[in-house]
Amino acid sequence: MNKPTRERKLDLEHKVFKSFEECHFQKSDLSDEALFVLKMAEGSVVSLPLKAVCKEFGIDPDSNDGELIGLVDKSLDFVNVLRPGDNLPLEVLTGEASWDVDEDHRAIAYNRLTMQLVTWMSGNEELITDPEQLMQIAEDPATKKKINQAFDEVADKLNIGRENREEVVNLVHQVAEELSYVETLRDKYRNVKKIDRKLQELRRIYAHEKGVLETVTQVIRLIDDAMKKFETSFDEIDANTGEIMSVLRNFTTQRQYIRNKRDDLYRRLRAWEPLFERWDTMELERGAPAVRLVRDTYQFLAPRFMKVKEWLMMTKVQDGIAAGQSFKNEDERMGALKGKMMQW
Numbered sequence: 001m002n003k004p005t006r007e008r009k010l011d012l013e014h015k016v017f018k019s020f021e022e023c024h025f026q027k028s029d030l031s032d033e034a035l036f037v038l039k040m041a042e043g044s045v046v047s048l049p050l051k052a053v054c055k056e057f058g059i060d061p062d063s064n065d066g067e068l069i070g071l072v073d074k075s076l077d078f079v080n081v082l083r084p085g086d087n088l089p090l091e092v093l094t095g096e097a098s099w100d101v102d103e104d105h106r107a108i109a110y111n112r113l114t115m116q117l118v119t120w121m122s123g124n125e126e127l128i129t130d131p132e133q134l135m136q137i138a139e140d141p142a143t144k145k146k147i148n149q150a151f152d153e154v155a156d157k158l159n160i161g162r163e164n165r166e167e168v169v170n171l172v173h174q175v176a177e178e179l180s181y182v183e184t185l186r187d188k189y190r191n192v193k194k195i196d197r198k199l200q201e202l203r204r205i206y207a208h209e210k211g212v213l214e215t216v217t218q219v220i221r222l223i224d225d226a227m228k229k230f231e232t233s234f235d236e237i238d239a240n241t242g243e244i245m246s247v248l249r250n251f252t253t254q255r256q257y258i259r260n261k262r263d264d265l266y267r268r269l270r271a272w273e274p275l276f277e278r279w280d281t282m283e284l285e286r287g288a289p290a291v292r293l294v295r296d297t298y299q300f301l302a303p304r305f306m307k308v309k310e311w312l313m314m315t316k317v318q319d320g321i322a323a324g325q326s327f328k329n330e331d332e333r334m335g336a337l338k339g340k341m342m343q344w
Contacts, residue, residue, distance in 0.1 A: 006096075008088050010072065014065050016057050017084055024083045025050065027076045034073045077267045095259050099266075101180045105187065109179040111138040113172050116244040117150035118143060127242045129186070157245060171248055175241075178258045182237055185265045189230050191276045192269075195297070196223050201284050202294065216294055222301035229305075230268070237261050275300060 017023065022039035034050040050069065053059075060066050071092050075082055078089040078098055089098040111134040112127070119126040128134050137143055151172075155165045199220050206212040240257060241247050247254045278293055 006090065006094055008071075008093055010068055010082060010084055010086050010088060012065050012068055012084050014057060014059060016053060017065075024081050025072050025076060026081050034076055077263070077270075091263055095256070097181050097259075097262065097266075101184045105183040106176065106180040108134060108183045110173065110176040111135060112179065112183075113176050113244065114138065114147045114150070115143075116242075117154065117172070118146045120244050121146065121150045121153055125242075125244065127238055129238065131183075154245070154248065158248065168248075171251060175247055175251060175254070178255050178262075179241065181262045182234075182258065182265070185262065185269060186234055188269050189234070189265075191280075192223065192227055192230065192272065195275065195279045196220065196227065198279055198282065198284060199223065199294070199297075202290060205284065205286055205290075212291055212294070215291075215298060219294055219298050219301060222298070222305045225305040226301065230265070233261060233265055271300075 012018070017036075020038045020040075024037050026035055026037055027033070028035050028047075028049075035047045036050045036053050038046045038048070040046060050072065054061075054066070054069055059069065061070065071088055072082055074092045075089050078091050082088075090096040091098055108131050112129060115128050115134060115137060116125055128137070151165045151168045152162045154168045155162050158168065160167050199216060203213065203216045203220065206216055237258065241254065275297060278296075282290065282293055284290070
């Protein structure tokens with residue numbers, strides 16, 4: 001079986017992807033679908049649904065371009081913009097993360113696992129996720145001695161042999177590396193909780209202004225739903241990696257599970273980034289900037305967490321280009337496409 005490649009460029013062959021000096025792919029802010037964005041000769045910018053472009057030009061899903069287009073849609077969960085010729089992110093090639101973690105989060109993940117090993121050895125396995133508590137316990141000399149003993153016992157349980165305990169150490173480090181990304185995202189999620197705390201303060205500030213107070217209260221309800229969903233995801237990861245021996249015995253399966261959950265959390269938190277920046281610098285005082293940010297936060301949260309069957313959105317760009325026309329060749333089709341875009 002061939003190993004997945006760590007590098008692949010978005011080398012598209014169809015003329016439609018090569019006929020414009022400036023073009024790229026990005027996700028729609030409204031519908032989350034992939035768009036083909038073109039800059040026309042006169043400077044105007046046109047955004048087309050990528051699925052509609054592929055349908056109109058008969059791009060076979062099983063062709064090289066079709067396969068790459070499928071990867072474009074997935075890649076845009078991890079990068080804002082993708083241009084022809086760019087490298088595709090690692091998530092869609094190898095399953096690895098294309099973003100980095102720092103040594104602090106690696107240490108948190110490693111300490112978490114070693115504490116699981118120590119408590120497993122005592123017969124009462126415990127999962128600790130609080131960073132300060134983990135660091136305090138891990139730095140205790142008595143704990144370090146127990147960790148070494150635990151590595152020996154794990155080597156016995158896995159039938160590796162204590163003389164090969166280094167294999168256990170390496171395995172624990174591999175698991176820790178995967179979980180370090182989850183710890184980074186757990187830390188980033190705290191920004192959502194910070195927004196909630198600031199909203200609670202704004203509710204106090206606007207207690208006697210009914211119009212603003214109602215909006216703030218609605219946003220607090222929505223962000224409460226958002227936090228519950230995030231915390232459920234973290235709880236599921238903790239529950240599924242809470243038995244250290246099971247994780248070590250089934251590392252390949254567990255790694256795939258962790259990566260799937262990591263990618264899901266990353267996609268969801270990534271959408272919050274603009275709000276994190278704005279709320280971080282927001283002064284908690286009465287005024288137009290605070291009201292504007294509350295309303296923008298509502299617009300972000302409502303389609304994602306509002307408890308209704310459907311959320312009405314702006315009408316999408318029509319599905320299809322120059323529908324009903326027939327063309328003699330690709331050049332004629334390209335001309336019709338450019339003409340249509342000139343009209344738009």
